[in-house]
Amino acid sequence: MPTKKLSLEALARVEGEGSLELFLHDGKVETARLRIFEPPRFFEAFLRGRAAAEVPDIVARICGICPVAYQMSAVHALEHGLGVVVDGPLRLLRRLLYCGEWIESHVLHIVLLHAPDFLGYPDAIAISRDHRAEVERGLALKRAGNEIVRLLGGREIHPINVRVGGFYRLPSPAELSALRARLERAREEAVALLRWVATFPMPEYQRDYEFIALRHPSEYPMNEGQIASSRGLSLAPEEFDTAFEERHLPHSTALYCSLRERGSYLVGPLARYNLNFDRLPPSIQAHAREAGLGAACHNPFQSILVRSVEVLFACEEALRLLSLYEPPEAPALPLPRVAGEGHAATEAPRGLLYHRYRFDAEGTIEQARIVPPTSQNQASIEEDLRLLAESLLALPEESLRARCEQAIRNYDPCISCSTHFLRLRIHGR
Amino acid sequence: MTISSEPSRPRPLLVAGLGNPDRGDDGFGPAVIARLARLALPEVDLLAFCRPLDLLDHWEGRGLVLVLDAALPRGKPGRLHRIDPLGDWALLPPAASASTHGLGLAEAIELGRTLGRLPGQIIVYAAEGSSFAPGAPLSPSVAAAVDEAVERIAEECRRAG
Numbered sequence: 001m002p003t004k005k006l007s008l009e010a011l012a013r014v015e016g017e018g019s020l021e022l023f024l025h026d027g028k029v030e031t032a033r034l035r036i037f038e039p040p041r042f043f044e045a046f047l048r049g050r051a052a053a054e055v056p057d058i059v060a061r062i063c064g065i066c067p068v069a070y071q072m073s074a075v076h077a078l079e080h081g082l083g084v085v086v087d088g089p090l091r092l093l094r095r096l097l098y099c100g101e102w103i104e105s106h107v108l109h110i111v112l113l114h115a116p117d118f119l120g121y122p123d124a125i126a127i128s129r130d131h132r133a134e135v136e137r138g139l140a141l142k143r144a145g146n147e148i149v150r151l152l153g154g155r156e157i158h159p160i161n162v163r164v165g166g167f168y169r170l171p172s173p174a175e176l177s178a179l180r181a182r183l184e185r186a187r188e189e190a191v192a193l194l195r196w197v198a199t200f201p202m203p204e205y206q207r208d209y210e211f212i213a214l215r216h217p218s219e220y221p222m223n224e225g226q227i228a229s230s231r232g233l234s235l236a237p238e239e240f241d242t243a244f245e246e247r248h249l250p251h252s253t254a255l256y257c258s259l260r261e262r263g264s265y266l267v268g269p270l271a272r273y274n275l276n277f278d279r280l281p282p283s284i285q286a287h288a289r290e291a292g293l294g295a296a297c298h299n300p301f302q303s304i305l306v307r308s309v310e311v312l313f314a315c316e317e318a319l320r321l322l323s324l325y326e327p328p329e330a331p332a333l334p335l336p337r338v339a340g341e342g343h344a345a346t347e348a349p350r351g352l353l354y355h356r357y358r359f360d361a362e363g364t365i366e367q368a369r370i371v372p373p374t375s376q377n378q379a380s381i382e383e384d385l386r387l388l389a390e391s392l393l394a395l396p397e398e399s400l401r402a403r404c405e406q407a408i409r410n411y412d413p414c415i416s417c418s419t420h421f422l423r424l425r426i427h428g429r
Numbered sequence: 430m431t432i433s434s435e436p437s438r439p440r441p442l443l444v445a446g447l448g449n450p451d452r453g454d455d456g457f458g459p460a461v462i463a464r465l466a467r468l469a470l471p472e473v474d475l476l477a478f479c480r481p482l483d484l485l486d487h488w489e490g491r492g493l494v495l496v497l498d499a500a501l502p503r504g505k506p507g508r509l510h511r512i513d514p515l516g517d518w519a520l521l522p523p524a525a526s527a528s529t530h531g532l533g534l535a536e537a538i539e540l541g542r543t544l545g546r547l548p549g550q551i552i553v554y555a556a557e558g559s560s561f562a563p564g565a566p567l568s569p570s571v572a573a574a575v576d577e578a579v580e581r582i583a584e585e586c587r588r589a590g
Binding site: 042043046061064065108112113123124125128129132135136139143146156158 | 449450451478479480482483485486532536539540543544563564
């Protein structure tokens with residue numbers, strides 16, 4: 001069988017490095033393999049022997065784009081192991097911090113990484129030349145997210161103000177009031193962003209995914225909830241291992257996570273939205289409908305719209321939280337000195353992020369486990385690419401590659417945990 | 430990693446170190462910033478971060494921005510390149526950046542140019558790296574380049590001040 005190899009170094013707009021191989025037989029795509037070079041479990045090994053109090057600052061450095069998510073899953077897991085529940089204003093501030101990360105991470109991806117695919121530009125610079133106002137607005141909106149993270153996280157990148165039991169320093173009323181004014185503007189910018197994205201040409205593609213996301217009794221999920229699936233699963237985070245398994249496949253250094261006896265599934269904005277549309281406030285639901293979305297969405301390309309809805313939700317939710325906030329008596333709860341094991345899952349911008357820690361009575365970490373969203377989505381990304389590539393095989397290689405890259409970016413695969421380029425090889429064409 | 434708190438009014442001179450301290454030689458920029466912080470240079474803002482795009486939020490309105498970054502190997506690990514990207518742009522094509530992130534320094538500068546958001550002058554000090562492995566420390570040659578960079582940046586700051 002003739003084998004054609006094509007080397008592509010074009011996926012700079014995904015955080016990290018990867019290569020895609022398509023294996024063809026009789027005009028069908030038999031297999032799509034996405035290699036993701038993830039530092040294999042470096043941080044899990046690195047955390048063993050460290051003090052639990054250090055964990056939030058260490059895991060924040062796993063990812064430059066979503067440090068808050070790593071911190072939140074870590075502190076919740078450690079608190080679960082300690083039997084401590086952080087509630088009231090401290091819980092509120094954590095949710096506010098998460099809103100900031102959703103805004104900055106989503107907006108960066110929507111405007112500078114994904115929008116160029118939809119509008120036919122090669123990169124962020126090219127789109128900025130023709131859509132300067134939209135890009136400027138996006139950068140301003142992203143800055144509003146940065147402001148939240150800077151205020152509550154202590155700094156924008158790799159925040160240092162989150163601790164087990166709460167925070168090190170609480171924001172002052174004056175700081176919160178300035179933030180409020182900034183977020184009022186951000187909400188308007190988010191409405192405009194959603195309306196802009198709603199005008200993008202949208203590829204037709206549908207798949208019947210099994211969606212996995214947190215589900216909370218009343219909130220659109222961020223820090224807390226049962227792990228729920230669109231096919232009836234509902235688990236506490238500590239039951240993660242009973243339903244999910246991680247496997248190592250030779251072609252990738254990332255671990256594949258799948259549902260036992262069920263296979264691939266999808267986490268991220270699309271999963272959250274499908275499982276929790278009813279948890280969005282009516283005003284946000286109305287904006288989603290105006291943008292052309294229903295209560296369910298099975299087109300992964302529309303994830304860019306769903307992300308835009310989540311940005312608007314995060315702005316509105318942040319304002320709501322600010323209006324409810326009353327300063328707590330102390331920035332953190334006292335912690336018992338006990339050995340324990342704790343689990344938590346939170347909703348990183350890219351999807352469910354599961355952490356588990358076991359620690360001794362001195363608070364020394366004995367075992368750490370981190371399951372990031374990208375490894376959970378990898379099997380789904382490959383299945384999307386296989387089906388999509390098959391329907392597009394008649395296209396010139398350049399167009400096929402562009403559409404494959406766009407499809408990979410549907411998942412916003414994050415890998416500070418990885419590196420730069422996509423190389424595409426097509427075997428048997 | 431050291432980051433000075435930014436005053437409400439940015440000073441005309443900014444020194445920014447890019448990179449991830451947990452990725453071997455990618456930690457060059459933050460390592461230099463940590464050393465410069467101990468020198469207490471007057472009238473200079475110091476920042477360390479790993480998302481080059483964040484430069485756009487910090488360099489507008491500044492007179493001079495000195496950027497420290499790691500570069501891909503080009504034959505001599507630890508060799509320090511002084512580049513004026515607004516003058517000799519060709520020296521810093523996007524592929525030369527060793528950033529672990531999607532939008533690199535070259536893209537940040539180009540985006541700043543497109544949006545009209547650049548400082549008066551940018552000088553990049555790029556150290557050729559050799560290893561970017563997770564969890565690795567700086568390689569000996571890049572650690573030596575940190576010493577050289579600290580001296581040269583301090584001198585640039587004194588001249589600019």
